Amino acid sequence: MDHSSLSAKQSILFSHKVAQLTKALWKSVEKDWQQWIKPYDLNINEHQILWISYHMEGASISDIAKFGVMHVSTAFNFSKKLEERELLTFSKKTNDKRNTYIELTAKGDKLLLDTLEAYNPDTYSVYKGALPIKDLYGKFPEFSELTTIVKHIYGEDFMDIFESSLHTFDEEFTEQDGTITPLLKKESE
Numbered sequence: 001m002d003h004s005s006l007s008a009k010q011s012i013l014f015s016h017k018v019a020q021l022t023k024a025l026w027k028s029v030e031k032d033w034q035q036w037i038k039p040y041d042l043n044i045n046e047h048q049i050l051w052i053s054y055h056m057e058g059a060s061i062s063d064i065a066k067f068g069v070m071h072v073s074t075a076f077n078f079s080k081k082l083e084e085r086e087l088l089t090f091s092k093k094t095n096d097k098r099n100t101y102i103e104l105t106a107k108g109d110k111l112l113l114d115t116l117e118a119y120n121p122d123t124y125s126v127y128k129g130a131l132p133i134k135d136l137y138g139k140f141p142e143f144s145e146l147t148t149i150v151k152h153i154y155g156e157d158f159m160d161i162f163e164s165s166l167h168t169f170d171e172e173f174t175e176q177d178g179t180i181t182p183l184l185k186k187e188s189e
Helices: 008-040 044-055 061-067 072-084 106-118 125-137 144-154 156-172
Strands: 088-093 096-104 173-176 179-182
Touching: 008 044, 008 106, 008 125, 044 061, 044 072, 044 088, 044 096, 044 106, 044 156, 061 072, 061 096, 061 156, 072 088, 072 096, 096 106, 106 179, 144 156, 156 173
Parallel strands: none
Antiparallel strands: 088 096, 173 179
């Protein structure tokens, strides 16, 4: 498609709208997320690394950085802090000495599961903000337009990992009396 007919004004308006809305959403998500994981002495990057490591068993630092939308050095440095707390381990593969891979330890697995069990949807502003949409349409927003934009920025691999992690969570966890628990304990426990 020829995009030459689009004006700079349209571009600025669209970009500004996306920037303002995503910044407002992120500020809310960030505040709620930090409150959620504060009792576990974790920051958002560390919690995200634990979450990604759980879903991408044997992920490389590059995988963590790509899916966590963080710089490789950030992924490595926060992973190193988690290793020091014995929450994950580093390794190299015999056929791939260039990349560093990480795996959750039993302690890291337990900590992540503890955070999931402690999750309280009533403390999440974005969740509460979406409830009127769910009440009106019977479901939460699916973000198809946003998903398409992200796919064109970060690629099909990113979206595949994203969809896979959602599917894994849906298949491997259950909710009982408002508490999230794994259906089956992982073999490492």
